[in-house]
Amino acid sequence: MIFLHDRLLHLPRVVSLHSCFSPSTDGHKIQSVSSEPLVQTTASASPVRYADVTKRYDGAQSDAVSHLDLEIPAGEICVMVGPSGCGKTTAMRMANRTVEMTSGDIFIGDRSVRDGDPAILRREIGYVIQQIGLFPHRTIAQNIGTVPKLLGWEKDRIRQRVIKLMDLIGLDPEYADRYPSQLSGGQQQRVGVARALAVDPPVMLMDEPFGAIDPINRSRLQNEFLRLQAEIDKTVLFVTHDVDEALKMGDRIAVMRKGGEVAQYATPTELLMEPADEFVEDFVGADRALKRLALLRVGDIDLWKAPLCQAGDPTEPVKEAVRRAEVPHAVLVDSEQRPMGWLSNRDLEGERVPEVPDSKPNPVLEARWTLRDGLANLLANGSQYAVVVDDNGRLQGVLSVEIISDFLASPEALEIDIPAVDRPHDD
Numbered sequence: 150m151i152f153l154h155d156r157l158l159h160l161p162r163v164v165s166l167h168s169c170f171s172p173s174t175d176g177h178k179i180q181s182v183s184s185e186p187l188v189q190t191t192a193s194a195s196p197v198r199y200a201d202v203t204k205r206y207d208g209a210q211s212d213a214v215s216h217l218d219l220e221i222p223a224g225e226i227c228v229m230v231g232p233s234g235c236g237k238t239t240a241m242r243m244a245n246r247t248v249e250m251t252s253g254d255i256f257i258g259d260r261s262v263r264d265g266d267p268a269i270l271r272r273e274i275g276y277v278i279q280q281i282g283l284f285p286h287r288t289i290a291q292n293i294g295t296v297p298k299l300l301g302w303e304k305d306r307i308r309q310r311v312i313k314l315m316d317l318i319g320l321d322p323e324y325a326d327r328y329p330s331q332l333s334g335g336q337q338q339r340v341g342v343a344r345a346l347a348v349d350p351p352v353m354l355m356d357e358p359f360g361a362i363d364p365i366n367r368s369r370l371q372n373e374f375l376r377l378q379a380e381i382d383k384t385v386l387f388v389t390h391d392v393d394e395a396l397k398m399g400d401r402i403a404v405m406r407k408g409g410e411v412a413q414y415a416t417p418t419e420l421l422m423e424p425a426d427e428f429v430e431d432f433v434g435a436d437r438a439l440k441r442l443a444l445l446r447v448g449d450i451d452l453w454k455a456p457l458c459q460a461g462d463p464t465e466p467v468k469e470a471v472r473r474a475e476v477p478h479a480v481l482v483d484s485e486q487r488p489m490g491w492l493s494n495r496d497l498e499g500e501r502v503p504e505v506p507d508s509k510p511n512p513v514l515e516a517r518w519t520l521r522d523g524l525a526n527l528l529a530n531g532s533q534y535a536v537v538v539d540d541n542g543r544l545q546g547v548l549s550v551e552i553i554s555d556f557l558a559s560p561e562a563l564e565i566d567i568p569a570v571d572r573p574h575d576d
């Protein structure tokens with residue numbers, strides 16, 4: 150039995166850059182965390198638009214944010230990233246009017262944030278900050294229920310909502326009646342997220358939300374938030390000064406420099422592949438090709454085909470296939486298509502393919518690994534080719550250093566763009 154392995158098709162989660170302005174309609178996404186009617190909100194997510202927004206603080210010599218234009222599609226995570234003092238927090242806080250803009254306007258959906266009472270606006274927009282800002286003398290349940298209570302919800306309804314949110318953030322309900330100081334920093338930060346989500350706001354503002362957490366827990370919280378976002382589908386404005394966090398969390402990233410000026414507003418892929426200027430190039434770092442590879446899975450690109458065969462197959466057709474194939478070596482697979490090893494010329498000298506090949510299939514890469522990890526494995530093993538298997542250990546194709554470098558030089562490298570919630574995470 151000889152067959153050439155089919156090339157991997159691109160998976161449906163790979164989206165085009167140009168379809169990003171409509172809210173996600175993925176079937177698996179639930180639109181709301183609760184079946185309760187939304188309070189003072191109209192949708193699970195709304196687009197946000199900054200229109201020529203400027204802020205000059207009283208007495209300041211220059212603008213903290215100058216003529217900012219930014220459009221964030223509903224349901225996307227927009228990360229504002231840039232050096233300290235460049236105006237990220239100011240830009241974000243004008244959206245819920247905890248800082249009043251000097252000129253310009255910000256729209257949530259088609260409504261200006263200038264219309265109406267800022268106190269009501271703040272209840273409608275989730276807000277998570279680095280210092281967490283939990284009320285120390287209120288229990289976790291009371292903290293999470295702050296806004297529902299302000300809105301006059303019934304006690305039972307608040308309690309139910311709190312339990313649901315605690316479940317959503319993965320916090321045991323037994324913590325409901327504890328106080329913030331009895332929780333770890335990471336747990337407190339989760340409560341901060343739950344509190345911001347309490348009335349299912351169409352927009353979430355997150356200002357360095359994980360900045361004060363140690364690196365391991367930080368990575369965990371980032372992953373958890375991305376999993377959560379896959380369900381709740383909010384429009385998120387996320388501020389960080391850390392470019393790696395921006396690349397991980399952002400569907401789009403606004404790289405800012407002093408004065409809230411946007412140096413580039415683009416997807417992580419575009420930033421890494423085509424930085425607009427030297428400032429952005431420096432900011433994303435010299436290892437941007439590797440960072441690009443970390444945003445993709447091995448299975449996301451076209452792998453090469455190798456001739457496959459099973460023990461006992463006649464060798465003549467295998468040798469013929471090897472002469473014609475992209476990968477000039479045959480892989481021995483078992484009846485489940487699991488790779489058993491590479492066949493050498495010596496293996497093919499007899500009439501039949503042997504049971505035990507000359508070389509083991511090492512390294513075996515998993516299709517769900519990042520391309521960066523795939524490359525690292527190839528290099529560490531000093532191998533030219535590596536077999537790639539799916540979650541069931543079945544052969545998916547063959548990866549080589551050449552495929553990766555060809556990919557990086559191809560238009561595809563710029564086209565394949567995966568939403569933050571669907572990218573590979575390090576967990």
Ligand code: ADP
Pocket residue numbers: 206207209213231232233234235236237238239240
């Ligand atoms: P970032 O969040 O990027 O670190 P900020 O938005 O906090 O930047 O600050 C931008 C600029 O505005 C800085 O120069 C900062 O000193 C100034 N600034 C921030 N808040 C105030 C304030 N309340 N009054 C006066 N100046 C401020």
Ligand code: MG
Pocket residue numbers: 237238239
């Ligand atoms: Mg800040």
